[in-house]
Amino acid sequence: MASKRVQDIAKNLKELPKQYVQKESKRPIQTSPPSSPIPVVDLHLLSSSHEDEMKKEMERLRTALQTWGFFQAIGHGISSSLLDEVGQLARDFFNLPMEEKQRYSKIGIGGHEDGMEAYGNDIVYSEDQILNWNDRIYLLVTPEEERKLDRWPENPSTFRQILHEYSTKMKEVGDFLLKAMAKLLDLEENYFVSRFGEKATMFVRFNYYPPCSRPDLVLGLTPHSDGGGITILLQDNAVDGLEVLRDGEWVNVPAIPHALLVNLGDQMEALGHGISSSLLDEVGQLARDFFNLPMKEKQRYSKIGIGGHEDGMEAYGNDIVYSEDQILNWNDRLFLLVTPEEERKLDRWPENPSTFRQILHEYSAKMKEVGDFLLKAMAKLLDLEENYFVSRFGEKAKMYVRFNYYPPCSRPDLVLGLTPHSDGRGITILLQDNAVDGLEVLRDGEWVNVPAIPHALLVNLGDQMEIMSNGIFKSPVHRAVTNSEKERVSVAMFFSPDPQTEISPADELVDTMKSRLYKKVKAEDYIQIFLKNYAQGERTIDWAKV
Ligand code: OGA
Numbered sequence: 075m076a077s078k079r080v081q082d083i084a085k086n087l088k089e090l091p092k093q094y095v096q097k098e099s100k101r102p103i104q105t106s107p108p109s110s111p112i113p114v115v116d117l118h119l120l121s122s123s124h125e126d127e128m129k130k131e132m133e134r135l136r137t138a139l140q141t142w143g144f145f146q147a148i149g150h151g152i153s154s155s156l157l158d159e160v161g162q163l164a165r166d167f168f169n170l171p172m173e174e175k176q177r178y179s180k181i182g183i184g185g186h187e188d189g190m191e192a193y194g195n196d197i198v199y200s201e202d203q204i205l206n207w208n209d210r211i212y213l214l215v216t217p218e219e220e221r222k223l224d225r226w227p228e229n230p231s232t233f234r235q236i237l238h239e240y241s242t243k244m245k246e247v248g249d250f251l252l253k254a255m256a257k258l259l260d261l262e263e264n265y266f267v268s269r270f271g272e273k274a275t276m277f278v279r280f281n282y283y284p285p286c287s288r289p290d291l292v293l294g295l296t297p298h299s300d301g302g303g304i305t306i307l308l309q310d311n312a313v314d315g316l317e318v319l320r321d322g323e324w325v326n327v328p329a330i331p332h333a334l335l336v337n338l339g340d341q342m343e344a345l346g347h348g349i350s351s352s353l354l355d356e357v358g359q360l361a362r363d364f365f366n367l368p369m370k371e372k373q374r375y376s377k378i379g380i381g382g383h384e385d386g387m388e389a390y391g392n393d394i395v396y397s398e399d400q401i402l403n404w405n406d407r408l409f410l411l412v413t414p415e416e417e418r419k420l421d422r423w424p425e426n427p428s429t430f431r432q433i434l435h436e437y438s439a440k441m442k443e444v445g446d447f448l449l450k451a452m453a454k455l456l457d458l459e460e461n462y463f464v465s466r467f468g469e470k471a472k473m474y475v476r477f478n479y480y481p482p483c484s485r486p487d488l489v490l491g492l493t494p495h496s497d498g499r500g501i502t503i504l505l506q507d508n509a510v511d512g513l514e515v516l517r518d519g520e521w522v523n524v525p526a527i528p529h530a531l532l533v534n535l536g537d538q539m540e541i542m543s544n545g546i547f548k549s550p551v552h553r554a555v556t557n558s559e560k561e562r563v564s565v566a567m568f569f570s571p572d573p574q575t576e577i578s579p580a581d582e583l584v585d586t587m588k589s590r591l592y593k594k595v596k597a598e599d600y601i602q603i604f605l606k607n608y609a610q611g612e613r614t615i616d617w618a619k620v
């Protein structure tokens with residue numbers, strides 16, 4: 075049965091229906107004005123022919139995207155009269171008699187949530203579902219040939235024509251923004267446009283929030299981030315209502331007349347490195363959950379005397395003691411080969427947490443893409459053929475994951491989570507703990523903290539990459555320090571050339587001006603020597619120098 079539209083409920087309200095009442099912790103409380111103003115970006119200036127002006131505005135865009143994830147766009151080139159018309163269109167449509175609006179509805183179909191185009195409100199799936207105080211009409215506008223015109227209102231009579239016009243302009247603004255964002259990230263201008271593809275879709279959602287006598291109990295829309303790429307919002311020019319969560323507080327986003335609010339969706343966030351925040355959070359949680367299991371459970375994935383990593387063996391463990399004077403790392407780990415898939419030793423892959431294998435599999439697949447992308451980008455940086463490193467790594471290239479666990483330590487001044495080292499393989503991509511710092515890198519003789527940026531991945535070159543680049547790329551020395559109160563986890567993914575590959579500087583990088591700096595060494599031999607040196611706290615790269 076079609077649920078009643080919110081507009082109808084609001085009109086004849088005697089008592090607030092309980093399905094709309096938010097749980098106490100979710101109820102809207104008095105919001106604060108933003109402590110710093112919501113960023114405004116002038117799109118016109120982003121393409122200014124005055125270099126300084128353009129660069130300044132690009133920096134504003136960068137800051138806006140990094141700190142807020144959204145901004146008010148002005149200078150977007152859409153006339154105020156068109157924007158006013160679109161706003162009026164929304165009002166006029168929702169003010170039609172219910173019977174008229176219902177022509178664009180489908181029984182039980184509410185639009186948006188189920189991806190269905192229609193007029194409607196929340197579909198009730200379960201009794202305890204809490205509903206949004208919101209009616210809407212949701213329509214696909216691009217590609218044009220996929221429009222379902224039977225759901226496009228004919229009343230107001232200008233509806234279709236104005237929406238068509240607005241969509242055309244919006245498509246331009248959207249493409250412009252995608253290009254600007256690619257440039258910000260030093261990507262090729264069309265990177266995002268082509269990732270979106272020719273079949274990219276654009277949907278419009280007209281929202282209607284009836285007045286509500288108890289704004290303290292209900293929400294127009296419950297907290298969410300948008301799932302897609304970019305959202306461009308035209309706000310009501312007279313009534314505020316949008317709030318954004320910032321440093322744990324809800325702040326009001328006031329409407330600026332004729333500005334458009336640009337908001338990044340989850341998929342846009344993911345496009346930077348191709349991995350969604352939710353997957354990254356899951357992987358971090360996986361690490362925590364695994365290490366927090368009872369020791370007996372974890373030991374199922376261990377082998378007596380085998381610690382993982384140092385000897386290249388896959389297992390749960392910690393440092394293997396080779397000698398009495400060896401100084402040990404304050405670190406437990408789980409080290410596993412993830413690629414090639416057919417070489418996985420699944421008996422060492424935890425089955426607890428129950429999602430472990432599936433999430434690690436998913437993460438590895440995404441990481442492989444990121445790794446290959448990086449190898450290509452690095453080849454291009456060195457003016458080598460794009461696939462140079464990918465083919466040197468070979469079809470039998472390996473990818474290993476290392477889950478690191480650093481328990482709290484009462485004397486962080488005396489111990490190290492990991493002693494200074496550079497990574498021995500090709501590339502490392504590290505997912506850091508999102509709450510506790512600990513990684514440090516040696517820079518000009520000083521240890522500097524590498525703070526975790528939420529959902530960013532840290533890329534770190536290993537010795538073998540230094541060798542292949544003939545020293546143009548450096549493998550940095552880094553270490554992990556401990557924390558007296560908090561445990562810390564990290565997840566390192568190591569990209570390793572085929573063990574049989576001969577690692578040597580690329581011929582193209584050696585000429586009369588620049589001599590060959592490293593000798594040729596088989597990848598697996600390098601790792602063997604590396605692991606021995608590592609246990610002694612020594613570096614191996616110097617050994618490889620000619
Ligand atoms: C590593 C490493 C750093 C960290 O696993 O090789 O350097 O922050 N980890 O855990």
Ligand code: NI
Pocket residue numbers: 495496497552
């Ligand atoms: Ni390392």
